[in-house]
Amino acid sequence: MRYISTRGQAPIVDFKGALLAGLASDGGLYVPESLPQFSTAQIAQMAQLSYQQLAFTLLKPFVGNSFSDAQLQSCIDKAYGSFRHAAIAPLTQLGPRHFVLELFHGPTLAFKDFALQLLGHLMDEALRESKQRAVVLGATSGDTGSAAIAGCRGRPNLDIVILYPKGRTSAVQRRQMTTTGEANVHAMEVDGTFDDCQDLVKALFADQALRAGTNLLAVNSINWVRVLAQIVYYFYAALRLGAPATQVNFCVPTGNFGDIFAGYIARQMGLPMGKLIIATNKNDILTRAVATGDYTITGVDATISPSMDIQIASNFERLLFDLYGRDGARISQLMADFRATRALTLSPQAHAAFAAMFAAHAVDDATTLATISATRDATGYVLDPHTAVGVAASQALALEGITVTLATAHPAKFPEAVTQATGHHTALPPHMADLFEREEHITPLANDAATLVHYIQALG
Numbered sequence: 001m002r003y004i005s006t007r008g009q010a011p012i013v014d015f016k017g018a019l020l021a022g023l024a025s026d027g028g029l030y031v032p033e034s035l036p037q038f039s040t041a042q043i044a045q046m047a048q049l050s051y052q053q054l055a056f057t058l059l060k061p062f063v064g065n066s067f068s069d070a071q072l073q074s075c076i077d078k079a080y081g082s083f084r085h086a087a088i089a090p091l092t093q094l095g096p097r098h099f100v101l102e103l104f105h106g107p108t109l110a111f112k113d114f115a116l117q118l119l120g121h122l123m124d125e126a127l128r129e130s131k132q133r134a135v136v137l138g139a140t141s142g143d144t145g146s147a148a149i150a151g152c153r154g155r156p157n158l159d160i161v162i163l164y165p166k167g168r169t170s171a172v173q174r175r176q177m178t179t180t181g182e183a184n185v186h187a188m189e190v191d192g193t194f195d196d197c198q199d200l201v202k203a204l205f206a207d208q209a210l211r212a213g214t215n216l217l218a219v220n221s222i223n224w225v226r227v228l229a230q231i232v233y234y235f236y237a238a239l240r241l242g243a244p245a246t247q248v249n250f251c252v253p254t255g256n257f258g259d260i261f262a263g264y265i266a267r268q269m270g271l272p273m274g275k276l277i278i279a280t281n282k283n284d285i286l287t288r289a290v291a292t293g294d295y296t297i298t299g300v301d302a303t304i305s306p307s308m309d310i311q312i313a314s315n316f317e318r319l320l321f322d323l324y325g326r327d328g329a330r331i332s333q334l335m336a337d338f339r340a341t342r343a344l345t346l347s348p349q350a351h352a353a354f355a356a357m358f359a360a361h362a363v364d365d366a367t368t369l370a371t372i373s374a375t376r377d378a379t380g381y382v383l384d385p386h387t388a389v390g391v392a393a394s395q396a397l398a399l400e401g402i403t404v405t406l407a408t409a410h411p412a413k414f415p416e417a418v419t420q421a422t423g424h425h426t427a428l429p430p431h432m433a434d435l436f437e438r439e440e441h442i443t444p445l446a447n448d449a450a451t452l453v454h455y456i457q458a459l460g
């Protein structure tokens with residue numbers, strides 16, 4: 001399988017190249033040159049497979065010869081072996097035609113574990129084979145960093161350095177990063193904002209002298225393998241509910257457009273599907289884009305679903321590439337204009353294709369809290385605030401047929417909002433019950449690139 005850049009000017013790479021690349025050299029994102037196709041007969045046969053077997057079947061064509069079958073299966077088994085539910089991604093029924101897909105049974109209680117567990121094992125395996133070491137470097141406002149650390153902890157060929165803004169992550173998120181006790185985990189508390197953390201990371205990736213001596217890897221949401229791992233649970237859930245004979249809608253709490261883009265890829269691979277619903281909080285750039293074709297940046301507001309507080313949905317460029325006939329030159333121009341004007345108006349054809357596949361709805365904080373409360377009263381089930389945005393959007397749109405809302409985090413990961421909505425505290429699951437007793441290892445970091453460069457060079 002070959003991977004090309006959405007901007008058409010970067011070298012073509014294989015799966016391993018896409019795994020280890022951050023942005024393509026032309027500033028674009030890597031996408032497969034073509035997608036494997038599965039017939040309805042082939043999809044029907046997948047109903048018998050375990051989650052891990054299904055992952056192997058769906059991922060194998062994307063991996064090509066970059067890993068042997070045994071290597072891929074072993075990475076998949078190790079990645080999902082760390083999950084605490086036998087079904088890996090179980091469905092729970094909330095209403096006559098409404099299910100939630102629980103994606104929070106991984107080590108850090110959020111769906112990002114699905115991708116980052118696999119990514120950590122695949123990166124480590126690639127490095128082991130080529131007898132190299134690398135430093136995984138990233139900035140986080142909470143969920144990505146904790147999941148990336150869980151995916152890389154204890155991997156022999158990797159160090160992981162994650163920068164987070166002091167005092168601005170939740171206590172659960174911070175403790176998941178600082179209490180692993182692993183020598184290869186470096187949780188760095190930056191005296192600054194999330195943007196400061198991101199700027200430091202960008203400065204290091206641009207530092208050619210550092211990169212000449214140190215293999216730096218990125219785990220941000222533009223890594224193709226993160227999208228790829230997320231395709232599996234769309235097939236898995238649809239099969240449990242009768243696909244390919246039944247078509248379900250998927251409603252996805254959306255920030256960077258990574259999770260829902262995986263649903264779009266599943267559809268393009270042949271999985272019959274109703275609509276893909278983009279559920280956003282008050283930061284509604286994507287909802288506006290579906291409604292009118294206008295993709296214009298406004299400010300970011302803080303909400304009680306912080307992992308969806310985004311301004312630019314980085315993976316949206318991958319969809320634009322398809323909506324514009326996979327014309328890299330056109331995307332390159334569009335993105336340059338977008339950078340300059342902070343606005344993009346979809347062409348009538350692109351907008352029509354977008355709105356035919358996707359629906360969207362924005363949900364404010366008051367409705368999110370009311371949804372957590374009403375759902376608990378009606379069913380006893382407790383939603384986290386991100387999932388509640390999805391449930392509220394599903395209920396507001398009330399599409400025909402079955403809708404599956406992706407439950408992207410466990411309610412105990414965001415206890416303040418849940419307690420505010422329900423008046424009840426949600427306990428951490430048993431394997432994490434002692435999180436607040438574990439010893440923290442925090443490395444304070446001044447907001448200064450040179451200090452970070454020295455720290456990373458000293459890792460050797």
Ligand SMILES: *Cc1c(COP(=O)(O)O)cnc(C)c1O
Nearest residue numbers: 143255256257258259307408409
């Ligand atoms: C990251 C995250 C999201 C948003 O996912 P995207 O792929 O960025 O759209 C939603 N909910 C939770 C809990 C998250 O951690």
